[in-house]
Amino acid sequence: MFTTPPTRDGPAPPDGRAGDWIPPIRRAPPCGARTRAGGPCRAPAVRGKRRCRMHGGAAGAGAPQGNRNALKHGFWSAAEAAERRRTAELLSAGAGMLEEVAEGAG
Numbered sequence: 001m002f003t004t005p006p007t008r009d010g011p012a013p014p015d016g017r018a019g020d021w022i023p024p025i026r027r028a029p030p031c032g033a034r035t036r037a038g039g040p041c042r043a044p045a046v047r048g049k050r051r052c053r054m055h056g057g058a059a060g061a062g063a064p065q066g067n068r069n070a071l072k073h074g075f076w077s078a079a080e081a082a083e084r085r086r087t088a089e090l091l092s093a094g095a096g097m098l099e100e101v102a103e104g105a106g
């Protein structure tokens, strides 16, 4: 028998774990959209996406991979971001080497 009634989120939590039990739908990250009423959307985001199925997270929504329709300069593209990361790592490594050399001389 149920000791706790089932909720709309699913079956009742197992006995003895009611305190820390979170229904699966509440474990999902929330949709980041705002409703027309101005409040936050309360639906869970689609797995692997940041929006729910009603707010652009549905399968097939969005531009196809490699779409360049809205490309202006590519600064935020994955390739450019990777290039900046490589540059930053190189600079950081160089700074470390300079420090070692300075310590050796001092």
Ligand SMILES: [Zn+2]
Binding pocket: 031, 032, 033, 041, 042, 043, 051, 052, 053, 054, 055
């Ligand atoms: Zn939503």
